[in-house]
Amino acid sequence: MEYVRITSIEDPLFVKMHELMGNVFPPEEVLEFDLWKEPLEDPSIRVFVAVNGDEVVGATEYRYYPDWNIGMTDFTIIGRPGLSLGRFLAQNRQKDLNELAKENGKVLFGMFAEIYDPYKSMEHEFGGVKPMDPFVRREVLSHLGYRRLNFQYVHPSWKNDGEAVSGLDFCFMPTDDTLESIPAKLVVDFLTTYYSVLSNKPQAWLQMIEELKSKENIELLPL
Template identity: 60%
Template sequence: MEYIRIQSIDHPLFANMHALMKTVFPPEEVLAFEKWRAPLEDEGIHVYVAVHDGEVVGTTEYRYYPALRVAMTDFTIVGRPGLGIGRFLLRNRARDLQRLAAESGTVSLGMFAEIYDPAQATYEFGGIYPMNPYVRREVLSHIGYQRLDFPYVHPSWEEDGSAVGGLNLSFLPADEDLAELPASLVTDFLTQYYSALPNKPDEWHAMMDRLKSTDKLRLLPL
């Protein structure tokens, strides 16, 4: 299996990657094809595909914020069971994030991810069972992710100003004994991460205002 970076919508594998995203994720979670041009050309955004026999069978996107000393996994897709795609993506991403932290002269505190709450998820995720929200949540819990203790929404990637719920903002701490995060770290991260979406819903602004009046956020089991 090959781990190949995509840095242009003109890359011959990008159309397959985008089609896989549209198969697995609901529309509000998928940026339109043409709107990927600028993000892919951003050196700070890392989009990789897992290629097996010339076919895109998985993909992941992530980034590292040296000033905050945190990473973010934007998404991970396992497109086919039985090939070890999830572990392949996990190990390659971890190595690359270690490299990025070392190159910036920082030590990472951990990595954020938005994780579906199975009790609220009604989407079929392409009928691909590794992407079932119950399966994914248990796998991510096993890896070490924990959910942050606050109700979470994010702006829709359809850029219509609507709020997307049904997820938990979660964190994989480098120190597994870490029990909480400064709320200011979370607000700084979310402000930077969603700066690409200027049209934010009232629910998101209200959430951010609540976070700004909070000191610490507990890390709880998934």
């Protein structure tokens, strides 16, 4: 199995990856095909696929922010069971992020991720792919070291229609697992930067950001 980076929508592997995304994720979580052109060409956005033979069987997108020395996992897709894809993608992603932090003269501080809470919503089927089941994914991410940030989270729909998407927790995986909180300013700065590409922000998201600005630190809770 190969871990291959994609940097263009012209790459045949991207066509396969986008089709896989559409089969697995709900529509509001999938950016339109043509809108991927600039993100893929952005050197700070890292999109990799797991290629088994000539088939794209998994994918992950993530970013490294040198100013904050943190990563963000945008998504992880396991398209087929029985290939140890979760471990394959997680290990290669972590190795890549550690190298990027090392080039930045630092040890990675940690990584953000949005994680579905199936105990709040049972709506997500994820294409019937059992390894993508929200209960399974949540437990796996907990094993990896992710912890829930202590606030009510919503995010703007990637359809850019001004709708707020709920049913997720915003989480952080610290490199130092004894860490009990992180600065609220880091969360605010990150979220406002991360969603700057979407012009139509829902009121619920704007209110959430304002509430976070009034805090000093945000507690890390068990996932």
